[in-house]
Amino acid sequence: MSEQMRIMRSKELPKERRDRIVARHRSGQGYKRISAVLKVPKSTVASIILKWKKFGTTRTFPRPGRPAKPSNHERRALVREVKKNPKITVAELQRCSREMGESSTKSTITAALHQSGLYGRVARRKPHLNARHMKARIEFPRL
Numbered sequence: 001m002s003e004q005m006r007i008m009r010s011k012e013l014p015k016e017r018r019d020r021i022v023a024r025h026r027s028g029q030g031y032k033r034i035s036a037v038l039k040v041p042k043s044t045v046a047s048i049i050l051k052w053k054k055f056g057t058t059r060t061f062p063r064p065g066r067p068a069k070p071s072n073h074e075r076r077a078l079v080r081e082v083k084k085n086p087k088i089t090v091a092e093l094q095r096c097s098r099e100m101g102e103s104s105t106k107s108t109i110t111a112a113l114h115q116s117g118l119y120g121r122v123a124r125r126k127p128h129l130n131a132r133h134m135k136a137r138i139e140f141p142r143l
Contacts (some may be wrong), residue, residue, distance in 0.1 A: 018058035070112045
């Protein structure tokens with residue numbers, strides 16, 4: 001398997017590339033030849049051609065499944081609020097989301113923030129050192 005074929009494992013092919021595969025198939029080329037010329041796995045070529053035969057198009061159809069509860073717009077707004085005020089509570093964020101028109105539970109808001117890389121962590125407490133403390137810490141090992 002070539003390097004390019006290994007990279008493409010889970011990527012969706014662009015529409016132009018899928019159309020090129022179908023055009024080559026219509027001109028009489030076989031799966032193996034198309035696969036070699038366009039550097040696409042044979043199974044991908046086969047699935048694109050089968051889809052074209054069944055539906056008459058190579059465009060991607062909407063995926064099944066329930067849409068995400070906090071829309072991208074709402075999630076970005078929540079992240080913006082948290083970045084503006086890091087000490088805001090989830091209950092306050094819930095109130096904000098209700099005001100925006102989309103009510104969500106606390107766990108949904110927390111999950112959306114986690115998805116954006118924000119977690120509720122408490123900063124480590126560090127001793128407040130003044131000049132006298134720093135001098136004493138330096139002198140301590142010398143004793």
